[in-house]
Amino acid sequence: MISVVIRNKNQEVALEFLLKNLTTRYIDDIDEVIVLDNLSSDRSEIITKSYGAKFVTIKNFSYGGSANVAAEEASNNIVVIFSAHSYPVSHDFFKLIKEKFKNRNDLAGLRCLHSPNDYRNYINKVSSKDDPNKSGLIFSGSAFNKKVWEKHKFNKNVATFEDKEWSKRVIEKGYKIEFVPSIFSYEIKRTKKQQFFRFKNDLTGNYHLWQEQPTLRNAFNLLVASILKLTKSFIIDLYYVLKRFYFIIKFIFNKPKPLKKV
Template identity: 60%
Template sequence: MEDKISIAIRNKNEAKDLEFLLFNLTDRYSDTIDEIIVIDNESTDESEKITEKYGARFETIKNFSYGGSANFAAEKAKGDIVVIFSAHSYPVSPEFFDVIKEKFDANKRLAGVRCLHTPNDYRNYILSIDAEKDPNKSGLIFTGSAFRKSVWQQIPFNDKVPTFEDKDWTKRVLKKGYQIEFAPVVFAYEVRRTKAQSYFRRKNDLLGNYQIWHKEVKMRQAFNSIVGTFLNGSKNLFIDTFYAIKFLFFVLKFKIKKPEKFKY
């Protein structure tokens, strides 16, 4: 197996975001990546047509799970370096894939790299807090992470966990003596969830935290969430209304006086 770079994009009915990601990949990084695969969860929009437009491979997965889709992506990839994106994320740094490849070339015990997209990533990278010390915030995150397929062949992803399949894999490969590092390149993550999707994610996060990190589930958390949501909603409504009215009076005052100092 060659150290080629395969891009795997997980997608479901995100045609607009998918097109932007594919444009970005083919326009800016075509010299450094070897193939693009869209791992599609039975979309009903224009995702397949857009995939074909950019010359990528379209693969449909049924009975989607996060771990199962990561395994599916690894199976379909031809290269040994597999970079996973969600359709609503995209690389930013010009040298994005060059740095990833350099990381893998320099360390044969490297199982995966995590790229940067939040202050948590930046802080842990700058402070040299690696995955051994913090497998949650410095371990893989399956969008904007890369893994070595030859390691995956020995240690597949867990398709039984509802989420955090990336963190679960991080813990298991570290136990086997492999390493996870940061790659100092940046990607953007622009997820927009409905209330129903946020509930689905929150529910899976709770189950994942229990399975992987053994965090106890307490009823008080659910009650506090309801109370907190009500109080924060009321507080935010009051503050937003206060500043909206304050701005209205500022505009009225400005319209009446029209101070000369703002003219050039």
């Protein structure tokens, strides 16, 4: 059986859609739904309970720590993790996951498809061993084996990329992580503050996992490139604002004749 775990913080609209989607289309495929909530101040808890799902509060959130709680709370060996702003699309989403895990003790996890990169690596058969970053797990639409997790817990100390860190580690232990053609959607709009928070974590995570160390030259080049990009974007936007204004004025004084009724 499958346990679905959703990580959430103040996303009541997206969360409700995901829960409605799960309970409407996939009720026969999943055994339980658990919402791991990071101290939301909206109606997330009320919405969760209205759909009969279990609500678990995490006070000291970390990506790896929350993934460990997901595994601990799940009653089944197959655990599928979503973020509240993602949701399954293909009708056989969970059926394909179940089939892939059947009689596979060597399978640590499955990565579902949501982006062109996923699909390219899936079609080109790029293995997680060759590319643990882009073919490893992504914890907004992946499944993992709880029995493997019991031997190899997620690292609660990584800033982010807890999914990639675990992928890399279990692959080195001889386990496999594969693609499964289960399709999901990932839809989120981050504020500038949220984007900066993600940038900081990604920078630290890339250093921890891949030893990608920024330099003063990299930082300066990024600053210059960003300023040039903003300037170019402003000029292009202004150009088309003026062009639209000119077209409207021209249209007012040179309106075409109305079409004749047929």
